[in-house]
Amino acid sequence: MAPSAAPTAAPVLPSRGRLRPLGLDDVRVTGGFWAERQSVNAAATLEHIAYWLEREGWIRNFDLVATGGPADERRGREFSDSEVYKFLEATAWEIGRTGDPEWESRFRAIVQRVARAQDTDGYLNTRFGHAGQPPRWSDLQWGHELYCVGHLLQAAVARVRTRPGADDGLLAVACRAADNICDTFGRDGIDGLCGHPEIETALVEFGRATGERRYLAQAALFVERRGHGRLGDVEWGREYFQDETPVRQATVLRGHAVRANYLAAGAVDVATETDDPGLLKAVRDQWRNTVARRTYVTGGQGSRHQDEAFGEDWVLPADRAYSETCAGVGSVMLAWRLLLASGDSGYADLVERTLFNVVSTSPGADGRQFFYTNTLHRRELGTVPDTDRPSIRAAAAQRAPWFEVSCCPTNVARTLASFGAYVASTDDEGLQIHQYVPGTIGYRPADGAERRVTVSTGYPADGQIRIRVEDADAHPWTLSVRVPGWAGEGATLTVDGEVRPVRPGYAVERRTWRGGDEVVLDLPMAPRFSYPDDRIDATRGCVAVERGPLVFAVESVDLAGGGNVDELRVDTGRPPTLAGGRVQVHCRRLDPPDRDWPYDGQGPTPAAVPSGDLVEVPLIPYHAWANRGPSTMRVWLPTI
Amino acid sequence: MAPSAAPTAAPVLPSRGRLRPLGLDDVRVTGGFWAERQSVNAAATLEHIAYWLEREGWIRNFDLVATGGPADERRGREFSDSEVYKFLEATAWEIGRTGDPEWESRFRAIVQRVARAQDTDGYLNTRFGHAGQPPRWSDLQWGHELYCVGHLLQAAVARVRTRPGADDGLLAVACRAADNICDTFGRDGIDGLCGHPEIETALVEFGRATGERRYLAQAALFVERRGHGRLGDVEWGREYFQDETPVRQATVLRGHAVRANYLAAGAVDVATETDDPGLLKAVRDQWRNTVARRTYVTGGQGSRHQDEAFGEDWVLPADRAYSETCAGVGSVMLAWRLLLASGDSGYADLVERTLFNVVSTSPGADGRQFFYTNTLHRRELGTVPDTDRPSIRAAAAQRAPWFEVSCCPTNVARTLASFGAYVASTDDEGLQIHQYVPGTIGYRPADGAERRVTVSTGYPADGQIRIRVEDADAHPWTLSVRVPGWAGEGATLTVDGEVRPVRPGYAVERRTWRGGDEVVLDLPMAPRFSYPDDRIDATRGCVAVERGPLVFAVESVDLAGGGNVDELRVDTGRPPTLAGGRVQVHCRRLDPPDRDWPYDGQGPTPAAVPSGDLVEVPLIPYHAWANRGPSTMRVWLPTI
Structure with a gap:
């Protein structure tokens, strides 16, 4: 990579590979779909996050550690520090993008509060290691200490790349934290790793940003340590945190979908920096199998609520789709790194699909409420989240303002603020x-x-x-x-x-x-039907409707007479149309008889065949659903 | 009901209603499918359970309380007492059925250990209320204290009905415990209820067995208290324990499937004893809607792993079917009570279907390993449970010997031992x-x-x-x-x-x-295809094969050349056949191309149409699967 005076303002800057990314200073987004989202992100989402981080005490946790306050006043889950760091990262990109002085001063104020909580040897965490708290590194399986530092490093990378030489102190805090991790977990240190990958990709990038090779070496060590059972057993099996098979030997992403994508992103970073084609190929193969067999039509990943995990091949139920927003963010991170390494357009295709249909689906139109999971089918209106307290339910009927595990809002914010860095590259x-x-x-x-x-x-x-x-x-x-x-x-x-x-x-x-x-x-913009592979049991006999990069959905609020989205049967003999700017399909309504038992020997009986007039049913872009009050929704529509 | 000298040896003896059950002394099972299962239950399962209850310390927990032993030595989950009680119930039925003196003496020994742990005021629980433990009734949401007493009462009912007047002391223990609950939770007592229903049906039956009306009144009070949010919120919503809607107003079973069935069974008992047609009708309507829209072809109930819960209407995924064994037991309990109340054969139909395809699926051929969940589709061989420690995973690839939550083995044992009581009735x-x-x-x-x-x-x-x-x-x-x-x-x-x-x-x-x-x-015993209602998304385009009351499955160990069950496509133009006593269907094999992305505009393309010769594929009864080593399996087979 050619050296340049000012760093490129981008989250990922590999020192080798097929493509070199351009950054926020190189790519100016001036209008359209993404400019609008960036503007809602800047005007509403960042403020909203700042409000909730203070309200929930997650920033105050740093003050408590700094002042030796009582441990039992700490609030939030064990990984709440990471939300503060992701917010700092988002804010750093936003300042880099717009130079907003108000955010600059607020950014500095939070960095100061974080800095004061750092121990003299560089250790930084508000949940472990201080009076009344469990000891440092005493719960690598669930403690998320390394994960949190990973997000701190990514925030520092964003700052160094957008405001090199800034005197806010974040870089120094991050260096001390990274050094502390290298001192603690190096080859002569604790032979452990974090239950939630993230430190791997963060250490590599922080090494790129600082020129310090030690961080890369530590990241490589963490990648190699995983997959040998060091983390022990959990209810959902060791694959939950990808500790059952070494990265080099795995053939597909599995287990917790965010963890899997973050780890794979880190492995690509290590492979790129250490020029390790074997490791890179392993991840490319995993990605190919994952996209071919374990990814929703939206680009969403993760089929299972219980463990927020990938299902087996072809297990892609629409109605219990987990498709966590953060898994979408992680998938963009991974695909972008693979694109830079290889130059293959398929990676950029998935980035586009996932940005339009997962990342941009999570935030509501006002930027102050978010989907944590992104189901492809809602059957019942369900409960509406309380707007004045954190939601404890990942799968709400509508977007919620905040979550007890509130990883998604900050992840969306940092992705939108740095969107420009995913647009173009050079070679x-x-x-x-x-x-x-x-x-x-x-x-x-x-x-x-x-x-x-x-x-x-x-x-x-x-x-x-x-x-x-x-x-x-x-x-x-x-x-x-x-x-x-x-x-x-x-x-x-x-x-x-x-x-x-x-x-x-x-x-x-x-x-x-x-x-x-x-x-x-x-590009051909006629709306089109997409048929699922016959091996996906959950969507057999259905079609999705797409137009350009957007996946469409039918939402009950658009049906005349309060119709039921589950009764529609699409006539695929008539292609979807565009009418008045809206995508439409032709449907009949199923009018099933009431039966005592839903299984019988009659086969697809005349009674089950939809009847009634063929009606035109309007669709909306999937990302826009659930902005008009409680509704039901389907992406996959059964055919006549 | 006509009074009789000896009580009928049956778990449910309503004082009114359409039918009067016959008991174990009236119905002698001398051979066939169920006699074989009862014999394995007696010869292997009861011994196996006794071994694990001792090994895991769940009986010793009573000794600890009796001797004031240290609270931190208590082992097992908060509801482990209930497993001891269900084991006592199973043993009581077994003694009633066979008069085995060895089990009689072991039964008495365990009752003695339980009795010694009872507090002087009748309170009985090994997890709460003693030195070093949380106070009594301090966690009604999750503590399971009332639930445990419910199973104690059911054990006492089994004993009173099979050995009236026995001097083992169990009846006295149960009376004191039931009185303690009435004293504590009566109209002037704690205005609470248990997070896990069970005490309701148990109190009614214990009232029937003892002639004490007070127990019935307390059961009715518990039924009426539920549905008003007294239990507070949990992550999965109040419907998890049916506390969001009063029993009289609910229209379908929902939430945790075992809880839902136990509660409904108790509500039927209350309705019957208090001659409350409104309450009975409410439960009958709930049952009808549940069977019509929320029940697997096996009779299994509960679609969701996360909260062991019913899904919404038509959410019946084969591959993530939870179909917990205990929900099957609960469904048999409920349907049997509704049958006695109404005389409608549909209830007996579901009892039969569930006994053959859920309750008898759980135990392996040797009676020493059990499915906790009963999936209808296994895609991967998966992990094989450790045979020497309790399984922490509800969804293992094969049956496991024991679970940390080991409700299923004891529930199967008590059901099989009392099977004769579900065979016939009089009016x-x-x-x-x-x-x-x-x-x-x-x-x-x-x-x-x-x-x-x-x-x-x-x-x-x-x-x-x-x-x-x-x-x-x-x-x-x-x-x-x-x-x-x-x-x-x-x-x-x-x-x-x-x-x-x-x-x-x-x-x-x-x-x-x-x-x-x-x-x-x-009865017509030709094997037959069963088609699912078109509204069940998960099985659209598939058929199941049934013969008589049995649901069949294809298991990979029966496929020539290690075939993949997911590649089979059934030709429904050729009915299933019986050949050499085995059910067979005609299939072609799908030979799908490798693709980078599983969705495209081609529709069901020629490439996706199965090719190759039509081959005869043998099926096995679903209950018999997974007895020949790791395998994959499907109940629902896609059609050509």
Whole structure:
């Protein structure tokens, strides 16, 4: 990687690999779907998180440790420190993006409170290690101490990359904490690891940000230690925290879906920095099998409520989909790292799918309520979360303002604030655009003049993406634009008035660009049916409706006469249509007889065949559901 | 009910209602499916349970309380006392059935140890209320104190009904415990109830057994108290313990499936004894809706692992079926009570289905290992439980010898030992036979001579049931034989050589019987396909195979060449066959292509259509699966 004076403002900056990411300073998002979400994130979500962190006492926990306050006044779960750190990370990206002075001063104030809680040897945790508390590292299985430090390091990385040399003290706190971990868990230290992966990816990135190789070595050690049963048994089996099989030997992601993705992200980081193709291949294979057999059509991951875990292959029930928001964030982290390492467009496809259909589904339109899990089917209106206290239920009928385990709001906030860093990358040949958003992308290659492009698009409402090269260049370079897998055979690229079909992957145009040259990518935006693999038992005989990168859903509030979403049967002989900007399908209504016993020898009887008129049923983008009061909803629609 | 000198040896003896049960002394099971299970229960399971109860210290807990031993030596969960009581109940039925002197003396020894732990005021629990323990009744939500006493009372009922006047002391212990509860939780006492229903049905039956109305009144009070939120909130909502809606207002069973069934059973008992048709109707409606929409084809109940709970209507995933063994036992308890109250054959149908396909599935062939949950689909071989320690996992790949929550083995044992009491009943008109088992049934009506019948059958392997009336009678009486719902139009009844078709329900023959008269019921035993209601998303496009009352399954150990059960697609154009005593279906194998993403616009493509030869695939009765080493298994088979 070419050295540069100012660091790239991005969460992941590998020192080698196929692609080099651009950062928040290089990619300016000026409008459209993601700009709107970033603006709600800045205007509402960050403030909302700050309010709840104070209200629940999770920041005050640091004050308590700093002042030697009574241990029994500590509030929140054992990992509540991490929410403060993720909030700091989100705020750091936001300050980097907008330079907001108000957030700058609030950021500094919280960092000070965190810093005061740090022990002299660098140990930092509000739940362990002080008077009246369990000893440090006494519960590696569930204590989350290393996990919390991981998020502290990621916050410091965000700060160093956006405000290098800032005198807020966060970098020093993070260095001491990272050193303490290396001192404690190095080859001569405790032969342990954390029940919740996160420290691995964080240590590598912190090593990249600081140039300190020791952190990378410690991350590699943690990755290698996992999979040998060191963490012991838990009710759901050792695969819950991926401790039953070493990373190099595993063939698929399994167990707790957030843990699995964070660990795999860390393993990619280690593989990249240590130039370990075997480790990288192991994770790529795991990812491929996971996406092929264990991922929802939304990109969501994790089928099981009980242990927040992946199911076995093909176990993807819509109605008990866990699809935790944080697993979506973790999946974006993993896929982005694999994309940078390999340059394969499939990774960017999953990033797009997951951002649009999981990460952006979690927050409500007001940015002050969140889905923790993202079910694909709600059958009953269910209970509405109390808006004035943390929800104890992961699966509420509507979004909740806060959770006792409130990992999702902060994870969404840090992802949205750093969204620009997932848009584009460069290599020695030129520029790659992975995600389409109105704005500008500009960077200066190591050996050349600045290259700037302007992207104009109404995507994802519209499928045309116009990319205008702003600067003339004496030398040729390659512009690569991602053609999403969902586009099939339907995309075209227009350059200089010449239209050519382009297949999924990267459509490339190499030339000596003149200022004002334009490349137009046209993606096919007719709504379409998607059929599940026949091995997915839960959705056999159903279709989903997609348009562009968006998955659609039918929501009961859109049905005339308070209809039941479960009674609809789609006529797949009639393709979905666009009418007045809305996607529609044609359905009949099932009118089943009441029976005493739901199993009989009649086969699909005439009584079970839907009758009544064919009606047009409007759908909405899945991410937009549950913003209009209690409702029922389906993504997968049974066919006639 | 007509008074009789010796009590009927049955767990449920309502003082009014449509039918009067016969007991273990009236119904002698002499061979066949259930005799074999009772014999394994007696020869292996009871001994196995006794071993584990001692080994885990759950009986010793009583010694600890009796001797004032240190509280921290107590072992097991808060409800471990109940396992000792259920074991006593099972043993009492077994002694009643066989008169085994060895079990008699062991029974008495355990009763003595229990009795010594009782406080002077009747309070009895090893987890609360003594030095170093939490106070009595300090955790009604989770403490299970009332639940445990409920099982004590049921053990005492079994003993009083099988050995009236025995001097073992159990009745006195139970009376003191029941009185203590009435003193504590009466109208002027604690306005509370137990997080786990069980005390309600137990108090009613104990009242029936002792003639003490006070116990009935207390049971009625507990039933009425539930549903008003007295227990407070839990993570899974108040419906977890049925405390969100009063019993009279609820329309379906919901929440924790064992709790729901036990509560409903108690409500039926209260309704029957207090002649409360409104309460009875409420439970009958709940049962009907639950069976129509929330019950597996096996009779299993409970769809969710997380909270061991019913799902919403139509949520019946095969692969995450919880179908807890104890919920099956509870469902049999409830349906039996509703049958006695109403005389409707549908209740006996569910008793039969659940006994054959849930209760008899739990224990392995050797009677020393048990399924806690009874999944309908196992996709992976999974882990095999350690045979030398309690399993902490409810969903093991094979049966486990014991569990940390070991409610199922003792529940199976008490049900099998008392099986004879679920076979037949009487009313003023005559005799009703509900379950078919080789043996004799004899009773003396209040106003007449003894009536004895002999039942000969190979059921469920064979569909012919021969019922021979042994005694001549001067007066006519009615013999009613149940025609199961699954028999459809295919059953016939032969009396005196005359064959007539009989429909599901009770086929009745009223006559003045001569000794040697024979009635022959012929049930249609061709294996058959059963199709699920189209509203059950999880099994859309699948069939199950049934024969008689048995649900069948395909198990991987029966597939040639180590086949994958998930690749089979059944040709429903060819009915299942019987070949060499085995049920078979015709299948092709799915040969799906490897794809990077499991959703596409192609619809059911040629590639997804199964190919290859049509092969005959053998099935086994579901209850018999997992007795031949690790395997995968399916009940619901996708169709071609």
